Amino acid sequence: MVSDKLIFYQNVLGSRRLSNFFWALVTMIGGVGFLLAGLSSYLNINLLIVSDISSLQFIPQGIALMFYGITGSLLSLYQWFMIFLNIGSGYNEFNKETNVATIFRWGFPGKNRRIEFICPLEDVKAIRAEIRDGINTKRKLYLKVKNKRDIPLTRIGQPISLSDLENQAAELASFLSVPLEGI
Incomplete structure (x- = not known):
């Protein structure tokens, strides 16, 4: 699609x-x-x-x-x-016009208050979903980038529902035309 x-x-x-x-x-x-x-x-x-x-x-x-x-x-x-x-707030933007993926978050005051990761869309290898249930439930989406660590895309705190995670992951992977891992 x-x-x-x-x-x-x-x-x-x-x-x-x-x-x-x-x-x-x-x-x-x-x-x-x-x-x-x-x-x-x-x-x-x-x-x-x-x-x-x-x-x-x-x-x-x-x-x-x-x-x-x-x-x-x-x-x-x-x-x-x-x-x-509002520490940790921000946005994820994937722009096919400029061919750039931008991950932005607000951090603590100082010279690194603005946390911004920018990479070309060609460097995106996959979208990875990490799902771990139990006492320490973990449901997160990551952006897998060539030659870099996985970049978290979801917020910190209360885990999102499995259906929302799957929908977000599938929609983003479809938009970027990259494979979806972990689901």
């Missing part, structure tokens, strides 16, 4: 997933709660509305609560920072 399209474009979801928002919020609430409980035991003032912590002693419980509160708050800040920058 030959496609009439000249450009195949896929958006890749990064850190702005619902699960990341949920865990950042839970971590923030827990970290701030522990921090307020530890400060309450130090100041002998109840800073928490929902509980009575008058029986907590600063040493050792208050110090431990403050440590966990600071750690949880810093972890939450890191998670919100990742969500704000």
